[in-house]
Amino acid sequence: xxxxxxxxxxxxxxxxxxxxxxxxxxxxxxxxxxxxxxxxxxxxxxxxxxxxxxxxxxxxxxxxxxxxxxxxxxxxxxxxxxxxxxxxxxxxxxxxxxxxxxxxxxxxxxxxxxxxxxxxxxxxxxxxxxxxxxxxxxxxxxxxxxxxxxxxxxxxxxxxxxxxxxxxxxxxxxxxxxxxxxxxxxxxxxxxxxxxxxxxxxxxxxxxxxxxxxxxxxxxxxxxxxxxxxxxxxxxxxxxxxxxxxxxxxxxxxxxxxxxxxxxxxxxxxxxxxxxxxxxxxxxxxxxxxxxxxxxxxxxxxxxxxxxxxxxxxxxxxxxxxxxxxxxxxxxxxxxxxxxxxxxxxxxxxxxxxxxxxxxxxxxxxxxxxxxxxxxxxxxxxxxxxxxxxxxxxxxxxxxxxxxxxxxxxxxxxxxxxxxxxxxxxxxxxxxxxxxxxxxxxxxxxxxxxxxxxxxxxxxx
Amino acid sequence: xxxxxxxxxxxxxxxxxxxxxxxxxxxxxxxxxxxxxxxxxxxxxxxxxxxxxxxxxxxxxxxxxxxxxxxxxxxxxxxxxxxxxxxxxxxxxxxxxxxxxxxxxxxxxxxxxxxxxxxxxxxxxxxxxxxxxxxxxxxxxxxxxxxxxxxxxxxxxxxxxxxxxxxxxxxxxxxxxxxxxxxxxxxxxxxxxxxxxxxxxxxxxxxxxxxxxxxxxxxxxxxxxxxxxxxxxxxxxxxxxxxxxxxxxxxxxxxxxxx
Numbered sequence: 001x002x003x004x005x006x007x008x009x010x011x012x013x014x015x016x017x018x019x020x021x022x023x024x025x026x027x028x029x030x031x032x033x034x035x036x037x038x039x040x041x042x043x044x045x046x047x048x049x050x051x052x053x054x055x056x057x058x059x060x061x062x063x064x065x066x067x068x069x070x071x072x073x074x075x076x077x078x079x080x081x082x083x084x085x086x087x088x089x090x091x092x093x094x095x096x097x098x099x100x101x102x103x104x105x106x107x108x109x110x111x112x113x114x115x116x117x118x119x120x121x122x123x124x125x126x127x128x129x130x131x132x133x134x135x136x137x138x139x140x141x142x143x144x145x146x147x148x149x150x151x152x153x154x155x156x157x158x159x160x161x162x163x164x165x166x167x168x169x170x171x172x173x174x175x176x177x178x179x180x181x182x183x184x185x186x187x188x189x190x191x192x193x194x195x196x197x198x199x200x201x202x203x204x205x206x207x208x209x210x211x212x213x214x215x216x217x218x219x220x221x222x223x224x225x226x227x228x229x230x231x232x233x234x235x236x237x238x239x240x241x242x243x244x245x246x247x248x249x250x251x252x253x254x255x256x257x258x259x260x261x262x263x264x265x266x267x268x269x270x271x272x273x274x275x276x277x278x279x280x281x282x283x284x285x286x287x288x289x290x291x292x293x294x295x296x297x298x299x300x301x302x303x304x305x306x307x308x309x310x311x312x313x314x315x316x317x318x319x320x321x322x323x324x325x326x327x328x329x330x331x332x333x334x335x336x337x338x339x340x341x342x343x344x345x346x347x348x349x350x351x352x353x354x355x356x357x358x359x360x361x362x363x364x365x366x367x368x369x370x371x372x373x374x375x376x377x378x379x380x381x382x383x384x385x386x387x388x389x390x391x392x393x394x395x396x397x398x399x400x401x402x403x404x405x406x407x408x409x410x411x412x413x414x415x416x417x418x419x420x421x422x423x424x425x426x427x428x429x430x431x432x433x434x435x436x437x438x439x440x441x442x443x444x445x446x447x448x449x450x451x452x453x454x455x456x457x458x459x460x461x
Numbered sequence: 462x463x464x465x466x467x468x469x470x471x472x473x474x475x476x477x478x479x480x481x482x483x484x485x486x487x488x489x490x491x492x493x494x495x496x497x498x499x500x501x502x503x504x505x506x507x508x509x510x511x512x513x514x515x516x517x518x519x520x521x522x523x524x525x526x527x528x529x530x531x532x533x534x535x536x537x538x539x540x541x542x543x544x545x546x547x548x549x550x551x552x553x554x555x556x557x558x559x560x561x562x563x564x565x566x567x568x569x570x571x572x573x574x575x576x577x578x579x580x581x582x583x584x585x586x587x588x589x590x591x592x593x594x595x596x597x598x599x600x601x602x603x604x605x606x607x608x609x610x611x612x613x614x615x616x617x618x619x620x621x622x623x624x625x626x627x628x629x630x631x632x633x634x635x636x637x638x639x640x641x642x643x644x645x646x647x648x649x650x651x652x653x654x655x656x657x658x659x660x661x662x663x664x665x666x667x668x669x670x671x672x673x674x675x676x677x678x679x680x681x682x683x684x685x686x687x688x689x690x691x692x693x694x695x696x697x698x699x700x701x702x703x704x705x706x707x708x709x710x711x712x713x714x715x716x717x718x719x720x
Contacts, residue, residue, distance in 0.1 A: 092544040110545015134545040179548045226548075267549065352549055370688075390688040390696055394549070411690045429694025436547045452544060 035071045040064065072359065072401035074285045076444035078416045078425045079406070079459040084122040085430070086456040088115055093450025095137055095437050099144040100279045102443035103291035104161040106147050107456050108135030114149045115456075116161050119446065120290070122458055126164025130157050136178055139195070142186035142280035142305070144293065146209070148195050150178025156197055158209055169212035176200035180228040184250070186280035187306035188234065190298045196236060196250075198228035204238050206250070216253040220246055227269045231318050232277055232309050233335060239266040239322055247334045257338045264325035268353050272319040272377060275358035275398070276312040279442050281305040284358075284400035287443030312360050319377070321363050323351030329365055331380040342380030346373055353395055357402035362419060364405055368392035372407055374422060384422035388415050397440040397447070406447050408435035414449055414459070428459055579703055580717045584663045584677035592664070592673065596631065607631060613638055613708035615659050615672045615680070630671055638674070641714040643682050643702045654682040656714075657699050674714060678704045682716070 038045040045052045045066075058064060091110030098105055104125075105117040114135055118125040133152035140147055146167060147159045154174030158167040177200050184194040194215065196206045204218040204225055223241040230236050235256065236248040245259040245266060271277070281294050281301040294301055317335040321344075324330075329344040329351060349369035356363055356377055363375040372393055374383040391411035398405055404425065405417045412433055416426035433452035440447050447459040478484075496515070503511055593608040607629060614632045622628060644651045660679040662668040674680065682702050689697040702716035 092546070094545045094547045110543075136548045136551075177548070177551070224552075390690055394547075411688065412692075413690060413694050427694055429690075429692065432692060436550075454544075 034073060036068045037071055039067045039069065069361070072285070072403070074287075074401055074444070076399040076401045076404055077461045078404055078418075079428070079447045080426055080461055081459065082428065082430045082457050083460045084458050086117060086122065086124065086458065087454070088124050088127070089113070089450075089454050089456070091134075092436060092452045092454055093456055094134060096439045096448045096450045096456065097138050097140055097147075098439050098441040098446075098448065099140045099147075099161065100142055100442060101144050101282045101291050101294060102287065102441035102445065103144065103293060104140075105441075105446075105448055105458075106138055106140070106149075106159075106161065107437075107448075107450055108138045108149050109450075109454075110134045112151065114138060114147070114157075114159060116159075116164055117456070117458075119441075119458075126161075128157075128159050128164055128166065130166055130170070131155065133177075137181050139181035139183060140278075141183045141192040141195070142277065143190070143192050143301070144280075144282075146192065148181050148183070148197075148209075150181050150197055152177040154178060154199060154201070156181070156195070156207065168209055171197075171207045171209075171212065171214070173205055173214050173217075174199040174201055174203070176224075179224065179226050182228045182230040182236075184230055185232045185277045185305070185309070187232065187302055187309050190302040190305075194250075196228055196230055198225035198238055200224040202240070202242075204228060204236065204248070206236075206253070218246075218248050218253050218255075220255055220258075223265075226265065226267055229269055229271050229274070229320075230277070231271055231335075232273050232313065233318060235318075235335060237269060237271070237320060237334060239269045241265040243324075245269065245320070245322055245332070245334070257334060259320075259322075259330075259332055259334060259338055259340070261330050261340050261343070262322065262324040262326055262328070264350075266322050266324045267351060268323045270321050270354045270356045270363065272356045272360035273309055273312050274356055275360075275400075276305075276309045279308075281308070282442060283308065284442050284444060287400075287445075289445070291441075291443055312358070314360070319356075319360070321354050321356065321365075321375075321380075323354040323365055323367075325350040327351065327367075329354060329363075329375070329380075331363075331375075344373075344375050344380050344382065346382055346385075347371070349392070352393065355396055355398060357398050357419070358400055359402045361402065364396055364398070364419075366393040366396045366407060370409075372396060372405070372417070374419065386415075386417045386422055386424070388417075388424050388427070389413070394434070394436060395438045397438045399440050400442050400444045404440075406438055406440055408438040408449050408451070410434045412451070412453075414438060414447070416447075430457060431455070579677075579679075579719070581677045581703055581705060584675075587664055587675065592668065592675075593630070609633065610636070610671065610673060611709065612636070613674045613714065615639070615656050615674055617658070617672075632671070636709065638708065638714055641680060641682055641702065641704070641716045643716045643718050644705075645687075645718050645720070647720060651715075652687075654684060654702075657681040657683050660701060674704055674708055676704055676707050679719070680704060680714075680716060682718070684718075 040052055041056055089109040089111055093107050093109045095108040105119055108114050112131045114128040116126040131151040135149050135151050138149045150156045154176055156171040160167045178197050180198040182196045193210055194206055198204050202221040205214050206216040208215045221240040221242055225238050225240045227239040234250050236250045239245045243262045247257040248255055281304040317333055320332045320334050322330050327347045330340040331342045332340050347367040347369055349367050351365050351367045354365045361377045363377050365373050370389045372386040389409040391409055393407050393409045396407045405419055408414050412431040414428040418425040431451050431453055435449050435451040438449045450456040592612055594611050595605045596607040596609045598604050598607050609631045613636050616637055640653050641656050642651050643654045658681045659672045660681050662678045679701050681699050684700045685698040701719045704716045706715040708714045
């Protein structure tokens, strides 16, 4: 963000576009301008500068600071229709995930199988049997070549999406079910070798996938670890039902900090750089209609991932937001301080999921009080409430340009929300029963959702 | 029949008879033969009732025996019967989950059949003298064309009486109700919901038209705060319920929601 100083009354138009600095050598004379949004005293200039100044009641003699923020260059369009309803699972679909480039779609279900789906024809691709209990969580490696899935018996299996076969050995070691999986970031290790898993037994284990064994066990939590995130700075964050969040150093497993503040179970966590870590070297602005694997040598991809990560992170350290059963969220800067930056209150029931937007400016929190609240990503200030669901909101997903949000709820509908003018963009009914998982593909074309009615639905524009 | 717990007190103080348990066991064993004897000797309507009861017991017994047999034969299931649950719902309490209804697969099937499974399928027929009381009017109190409705009735929000001089059916305001206590069989709770309309009174069409509520009447109630949604995404705000008590005797309307 930058500042433009102006004094007096000028009439300027919003959504001015700056010509981008030519860092791409193959640029023609015409370049796509970078869209911007202008803010005066935290209020966005929508119509004209004059009207905004009137509404703000700004003194005409003082120097006015207009802050501009670059918006994403590409624009994701809202999904409007269900293109296919994929049957196949014989029990409820519990987790759904697109690969980092958007090429593959994987879903885990209560019938103990993981299924891969072919996105170009929207038909089943592979069925992977191997687990012996419900597949609770799935996670793609940042290069998109492996999928890790954790089950209710505490076992983790790795799958190859192109063949549908299991890769390596079964990683067993946890005594109770797996609550979360997180891979090491691409820019730290482009081979995607290490994956961390959190479990109900209160431990976090770091596994070496090539050797097929447990590298490190991080104990310290006294109750179930509900959420796990591997940050881009070499720190591992784990949230637990014992009301604390612990920060570990990933390479030697030393506990750095314990973040306390919540008064009930910590359900969910989100890092400001989550989306960049998830997509790795893939840049959503360069997505094509047919998703492809990433090209280039490992070193090039690592550079790209690192630059994307640094861009999203900005100057300061990573920020962490945590949502809990005590109806509040906390914004932390865990690498620096063990005291929270802000406490975000307002929800009237427990918070099920929090997510930073891909540009890390907005935090969205989904709660069982049927609403989704938007908060500022830097300061934690409350922005807006999105109401429309008639039952608990279970999961949310951001579109890659941070303008749209899709939410799946217990009332069996999905809703697409426009974040700028915070209101409902699209209502997507169609599921017959509760929607347990939603995901928006990183190339912005599709939304996949699965739920209790055992059927996976793909939605497109 | 003990009027107080003297028997328990005696047992606490002095214990049981030495042969009490054996006698009880033997009496239970003989009960089977005694029941059979009773069934043979009974005649008439008593016999019919008794035999019907025995028949249902026999069916239940057979079912449990078959269930036990199947348990022995089958091997342990590899795939679990319950649907999967995501990790964020795994340890949540039941009451929190059942606040929201399972959505309407059952509803869809019922709609296809086109019939409602009414909790009270048949209702005792009431004669007109019970429902409508004759009110004498006129200068000599000889005219008897007016009727006073003795049962509970429902009138809408915009109800205004006809001119009292010409009113044939009088609905006393003390017997007019707006709310019903509706029992939801899935949530296992009773909610006080507003009545929207009287759908059908099984006694007669006339009573339906007048809005008279007796036992077995199907009424429409306002369920907007249950948060139900149809498959196409519309919010349901009215559902049918059947009245299960005699409202004029109890002073309140109890109904069961037809799910």
